[in-house]
Amino acid sequence: xxxxxxxxxxxxxxxxxxxxxxxxxxxxxxxxxxxxxxxxxxxxxxxxxxxxxxxxxxxxxxxxxxxxxxxxxxxxxxxxxxxxxxxxxxxxxxxxxxxxxxxxxxxxxxxxxxxxxxxxxxxxxxxxxxxxxxxxxxxxxxxxxxxxxxxxxxxxxxxxxxxxxxxxxxxxxxxx
Amino acid sequence: xxxxxxxxxxxxxxxxxxxxxxxxxxxxxxxxxxxxxxxxxxxxxxxxxxxxxxxxxxxxxxxxxxxxxxxxxxxxxxxxxxxxxxxxxxxxxxxxxxxxxxxxxxxxxxxxxxxxxxxxxxxxxxxxxxxxxxxxxxxxxxxxxxxxxxxxxxxxxxxxxxxxxxxxxxxxxxxxxxxxxxxxxxxxxxxxxxxxxxxxxxxxxxxxxxxxxxxxxxxxxxxxxxxxxxxxxxxxxxxxxxxxxxxxxxxxxxxxxxxxxxxxxxxxxxxxxxxxxxxxxxxxxxxxxxxxxxxxxxxxxxxxxxxxxxxxxxxxxxxxxxxxxxxxxxxxxxxxxxxxxxxxxxxxxxxxxxxxxxxx
Numbered sequence: 001x002x003x004x005x006x007x008x009x010x011x012x013x014x015x016x017x018x019x020x021x022x023x024x025x026x027x028x029x030x031x032x033x034x035x036x037x038x039x040x041x042x043x044x045x046x047x048x049x050x051x052x053x054x055x056x057x058x059x060x061x062x063x064x065x066x067x068x069x070x071x072x073x074x075x076x077x078x079x080x081x082x083x084x085x086x087x088x089x090x091x092x093x094x095x096x097x098x099x100x101x102x103x104x105x106x107x108x109x110x111x112x113x114x115x116x117x118x119x120x121x122x123x124x125x126x127x128x129x130x131x132x133x134x135x136x137x138x139x140x141x142x143x144x145x146x147x148x149x150x151x152x153x154x155x156x157x158x159x160x161x162x163x164x165x166x167x168x169x170x171x172x173x174x175x176x
Numbered sequence: 177x178x179x180x181x182x183x184x185x186x187x188x189x190x191x192x193x194x195x196x197x198x199x200x201x202x203x204x205x206x207x208x209x210x211x212x213x214x215x216x217x218x219x220x221x222x223x224x225x226x227x228x229x230x231x232x233x234x235x236x237x238x239x240x241x242x243x244x245x246x247x248x249x250x251x252x253x254x255x256x257x258x259x260x261x262x263x264x265x266x267x268x269x270x271x272x273x274x275x276x277x278x279x280x281x282x283x284x285x286x287x288x289x290x291x292x293x294x295x296x297x298x299x300x301x302x303x304x305x306x307x308x309x310x311x312x313x314x315x316x317x318x319x320x321x322x323x324x325x326x327x328x329x330x331x332x333x334x335x336x337x338x339x340x341x342x343x344x345x346x347x348x349x350x351x352x353x354x355x356x357x358x359x360x361x362x363x364x365x366x367x368x369x370x371x372x373x374x375x376x377x378x379x380x381x382x383x384x385x386x387x388x389x390x391x392x393x394x395x396x397x398x399x400x401x402x403x404x405x406x407x408x409x410x411x412x413x414x415x416x417x418x419x420x421x422x423x424x425x426x427x428x429x430x431x432x433x434x435x436x437x438x439x440x441x442x443x444x445x446x447x448x449x450x451x452x453x454x455x456x457x458x459x460x461x462x463x464x465x466x467x468x469x470x471x472x473x474x475x476x477x478x479x480x481x482x483x484x485x486x487x488x489x490x491x492x493x494x495x496x497x498x499x500x501x502x503x504x505x506x507x508x509x510x511x512x513x514x515x516x517x518x519x520x521x522x523x524x525x526x527x528x529x530x531x532x533x534x535x536x
Contacts, residue, residue, distance in 0.1 A: 090190035090236070109186070109240060110195055117192070127193050132474065134458045140477040142458040 036082040036118060043083065049164040051079040052119065056095070056154040056168045063174050065147055069131040071095060073154040077119035084118045085166075087157040092117040095129055096153040097145075104136035117156060133174060147174045177248060178205035178494070179382050180229070180267075180350055185242035187221075187228050194454040198224040200406040201242070203480075205494055206350065211376045211383040213393035213414070215429070216403035219450040222386045223272075225403070226352050229384075230263050246350070265295040268343035272355040274335035278327040284338045285311065285323030291345045310341040314371055333364030340371065347381070354386045369395055390433055394418060399494070402426050405451055405461040408480060411489075412497040419518055422483040422499035424466045427514050435519075460502065468503075468512050478502045 040048075052075060059070040073095060077083045087093075091110045097103040119125070131152070134142040155167030187199040198221040206212045214222050228239055231251065244251040246266060251259065263269075271277040279287060288307035292298060298306070304323070311319035314337040327335055336356060343351055353372065357365040373396055376383055385397060393400055393414065400417045402410040402425065410423040421427045428446035448465040451457050457464050463473035480489040480500040489498050502508045 091195050092190075092192060093194075108195065110188070110190075111238075111240065115190065125192055129455050132458055134475065136458065140479070142475045144475070 036084060036120075039082045040084045043081070048083050048085060049166060051077055051083045052085060052156070052166060053078060054155060054166055054168045056152060056170050058152060058170060058172055061172055063133070063172060065174055065176055066133060066144070069133065069152070069172060071129040071131060071152055071154075072126060073129070074124060074126045075117075075119070075156075076124045077122055080121045082118065082120050084116050085156060085158075087115050087117050088159060089113070089157045090115040091157055093127075093154060093156050096151075096155075097131060097135065098150055099153070100135060102136075103131055103134070106136050106139055145174065147176050149173050179208045179210075179247065180206040180384075181243070181245040182225075182229075183243045183245070185225065185228060185244065186240050187224050187233055187237060188240050189237040191236060191454070196453045197456075198237070198406055198453060199228065202401075202403070202406075202408050203489060204401055204408065204411065206382045206384060207494065208349070208382055209376070209380045210399065211372075211385060211397045213397035213400040214384060214386045214403060215388060215390055215393055215400060217388060217446075217450050219405075219453075220403045221406040221453075222388075222403055223354050226269070226354050226384060226386050229350075229352060230267055230269060231259055232269075261295070264291055264343075264348070265346045266348055267350045267352060268346070268348040270336075270340050270343050270351065270353040270356045272358050274332065274339045275327065277339050278335060280327050283324050283326055284330060284335075285325075288338070288342045288345055291342050295346045306345070307341070310345055311338070313344070314338070314341045315367065316341075331364075333360055333367060336360060336364075336368055337371065340368070344375070344381075347379070349380075350382045350384065351375070352384045352386070355388070356385075357387075357389070357392065365392075372396055390418075390429060402429070405456055406453055407461060407500065409462065409501075410499045411480070413495050416497045420497070420516060422497060422504070423462075423501050424468055424512060424514070425462050426499075427516075428465075460500075468508070468510070468514075470502075470509055472502055472507050472509075476502060476507060478505060478507075481505060 055074045057072050063069055073093070075093070089110050089112065091108065092115060094101045102108060133145050135145055136142050149171055151169050151171050153167060153169040155161040158166060161167050182202060182204050184201045184203060185199055186197065186201050189196040189198060202225060204212070214225065216222050224233065227233055229244055233239060239252060246262065251262065254262065278284065285304065285307045288310055289303040292303040292306055308319045308323055311322060316322050316334055316337055330338060340356070357368050360368065369392060372383060375381060376396065385393065387393060397414050399411070399413050401408050402423060404425050410417065410421070410426045417426065418430065421430055425446065431444045432446065434443055446465055451461060451464065459474040459476050460466070460478050463469040466473065478500045480498050481487060481504050482492050482496045483499045483504045486504060492498060503512050
């Protein structure tokens with residue numbers, strides 16, 4: 001497991017060991033081209049969104065009641081150059097169960113500020129979630145869902161994600 | 177008033193995989209001169225909780241909620257300059273990896289003297305003399321000669337002592353030690369602990385000791401917090417925690433400590449691993465690993481309450497024994513079924529000396 005010290009979240013400055021270091025040391029050299037920024041500057045917005053595909057899948061289509069649903073969400077950059085998509089939240093993407101983000105009726109406390117979801121050329125990012133067939137109803141309570149059909153979705157955190165094809169959905173069935 | 181009060185502290189990291197809530201609404205306080213242990217497995221959020229005290233969390237992490245009050249002043253509202261004045265002067269930190277904490281191109285003594293000069297209006301000479309005194313206090317032999325040594329000329333234990341000397345340089349009110357003995361051999365470890373113990377006894381400095389080693393906590397601390405998956409699951413005075421653990425996770429941790437004379441072939445372990453904080457389990461976060469888990473544990477998150485009276489944590493005294501388990505809110509049907517045996521004599525006398533064989 002990576003420790004906090006290795007996460008680049010903490011670096012100490014030379015002049016004061018108790019102060020986090022500024023970003024100055026991370027500036028690229030003058031001769032280095034930041035291809036991600038270059039591509040971001042010159043790729044039209046519409047093309048950027050078309051380059052990213054979103055795919056959500058589950059390990060099965062039918063589940064017994066109480067069985068965990070293994071969800072795999074894959075984002076792929078189809079282009080041979082880096083793509084960066086602006087998101088409306090530092091939580092760059094979300095997953096839903098019947099439209100409920102994180103299978104919860106309790107909103108997640110994430111600051112409302114833009115961030116970016118970056119992809120290297122041709123990069124795939126694959127994430128996994130496990131849904132134990134429970135919906136969070138309050139801060140402390142979860143309820144098991146009834147048998148039936150449920151839609152598992154995933155998308156990039158943008159209000160226009162649906163229009164731009166940055167979401168995907170799959171239906172599953174929970175049987176008795 | 178307590179020296180340090182942490183209230184509902186929440187720290188999140190934003191990654192491509194999702195939001196990692198490394199510290200999730202923890203509350204505690206440290207009184208002047210008290211030694212508080214923060215224990216838990218790797219990945220429980222202990223280091224993040226400690227770094228947050230000094231506002232040392234950097235992007236992609238941030239403190240999203242709560243208050244950290246030092247002598248009544250909320251550190252999260254302090255300016256960068258005010259924080260700079262507090263770091264090292266009022267709250268000092270001893271990092272886990274002393275080799276990385278020391279700057280390799282400055283002499284050890286100069287680094288200690290620099291910390292003194294930054295916070296106090298002293299001459300170079302006076303700072304040097306104090307640095308030498310500090311090196312002597314932490315047990316570095318021939319401190320005047322070693323003042324001009326570079327970090328690579330110090331052994332691992334001496335480096336850690338030097339870092340402690342640096343942390344003590346301005347007589348801080350609170351010393352945060354993040355696994356100060358990890359990676360050191362046992363004899364050096366004992367020396368460092370003795371040093372911290374003397375410090376705790378002789379001065380008014382409070383210590384927050386972050387470790388995964390319950391043995392160290394027993395030796396040094398007055399009270400203990402057990403952290404699991406970003407949450408505090410048990411809080412107790414050190415003796416209560418060892419003799420009468422209330423949370424199944426603490427029981428698992430205590431059972432996995434090796435003991436002299438223990439003839440079992442394998443040590444018991446807490447099965448499984450700390451859950452991913454991107455997608456923590458529903459209900460009690462420990463329930464997938466808990467041998468006493470029931471259906472309710474997956475559906476309800478247990479509040480931290482006083483184990484005997486069910487009093488909510490916010491209404492209890494600092495010395496109360498708190499645990500976050502549905503057993504203590506009356507929601508567990510079969511209850512917890514473990515036995516605590518305290519063995520204080522060699523194995524030959526063991527059968528006669530068992531005490532506190534309490535079954536739950």
